[in-house]
Amino acid sequence: MAGMATASRGRVTMQEHMAIDVSPGPIRPIRLISDYFPHFYPFAEPALRTPDPRPAVTPAIPSAPQPQLDLEPEGDSDDSTALGTLEFTLLLDADNSTLHCTAHRAEGLKPPASGSVDTYVKANLLPGASKASQLRTRTVRGTRGPVWEETLTYHGFTVQDARRKTLRLCVCEDPRLRRRRGAPPLGELRVPLRKLVPNRARSFNVCLERRRLTKRPRSLDTARGMSLYEEELEAEAAGEERGRILLSLCYSSQRGGLLVGVLRCAHLAPMDANGYSDPFVRLFLHPNVGKKSKYKTSVRKKTLNPEFNEEFFYAGPREELAQKTLLVSVWDYDLGTADDFIGGVQLSSRASGERQQHWRECLGRSDCRMELWHPLDGAPLQLSD
Known part of the structure; x- marks a missing residue:
């Protein structure tokens, strides 16, 4: 009888067991799942980082020159839209009222669905009638890195035109070999011409972008709206310019x-x-x-x-x-x-x-x-x- 009494005293009743589980002690805050992963963002909380006992010394790295934003080609340049690069040179000849665009080469072009890599460069001035300002280079066949070294010249182009015009360059498949006539170009870019220095050549080597599909360019920002489909702008300019x-x-x-x-x-x-x-x-x-x-x-x-x-x-x-x-x-x-x-x-x-x-x-x-x-x-x- 004495042993049974001792065993009963060693047992914990159900009420006591529930009390222990419910009240384990002081409650501590639960850490988020993101606290267990490293942070690579400048706004991460410093409390989650281990302090470095060494003094913080910033290495002396020469700062890169700031680009001229209003002359750089418009569009996004992330990995999701990069379709290769295009190297070209622009020269505004103010004395002869001409704009020269020399297409040098392209690199890393994405092969089209048809499998052919027979490409040329097409240029347009925006806003304006597309066929009135449409020029193109010859076709280079069978390479993802075509070299054209060809100059396209716009006659009657003045400094006043450069203040309100944008040059659109497209890398396209050869139309004679394209299976789908309505297929978009392999890549394109747009360069505002308002900051070109007359009689001074400037070279570019930039990423190509996909054509943005939109039905209402007017509803977008001015910088982006001008770089999208130019059909509306062409219709407006048709009544203004006769040539x-x-x-x-x-x-x-x-x-x-x-x-x-x-x-x-x-x-x-x-x-x-x-x-x-x-x-x-x-x-x-x-x-x-x-x-x-x-x-x-x-x-x-x-x-x-x-x-x-x-x-x-x-x-x-x-x-x-x-x-x-x-x-x-x-x-x-x-x-x-x-x-x-x-x-x-x-x-x-x-x-x-x-x-x-x-x-x-x-x-x-x-x-x-x-x-x-x-x-x-x-x-x-x-x-x-």
Whole structure:
């Protein structure tokens, strides 16, 4: 009986057992699961790090120069969107009003779904009609590191254009070998041109990006919205820009008259359903005093950047020509229907700005050829006696 009493006293009742489990002692805070993993972020709590008994000394590392953010190509450059790199050089020739883009090479291109690696570089100026500013290099076949070393030139590109234009470069599959006509490019990038230094070349070697798909670029930020699909911007710019024409004027003292040269046009507005035009130029010296007051150039088929290099002559003394107006108009040739007016420009002593200056300087200097780009007006030319 005494042994049973001793065993009963050694046992713990159910009530006492529950009391022990419920009240084990002072409650300590439970550590989060993230506390057991290392932190690599600058905002990690310092209490979780083991203090270093050694004094903290920052090594002297030369700081890298800060990039010019408003000239760097736009877009993301993380590993999820990197599709290779493109090396190119830009040069804004302010003296000749040209923009040169030299495509050097690409590296690490991602093979397309078709398996072919036959690529070329396509360039566009934004905003604006895509086909009017669309240039491309030749195709390099069978390599993920193509070398082009080819220069694409935009004529009639001024410093004022650089302030509001962006250059879009795409690395594309050869359209003759592409199985899907609507396939996106292998990669693209956009470079704002507003900070280019005139007459100074600048080289780039940057990552290509995927094309961002969006239906409403206007709802996004300005920096990103301009770099997305340009269809809306092209529609807005179509009503603003009609193109430009390069004219040369020279008063010949030997022939006793004015030589007018129609050299070329650039970025003309498309008038045909295929996105191009068949442009030609008409000249008219007003008021009309003879049958030789009207001329026109030949027609250039399916182009928005025609080159004419044709010259016409108007006889007359310098004083008489100073009282006249030269009307230059660009038209789209249509077979069987009326030609479409693209744009025009008037040069006279009563004009304003560079148009007046060009006219007066050519008549004020004999045997001096002067070339100048003139923007085209979309409104029909008005004649006045």
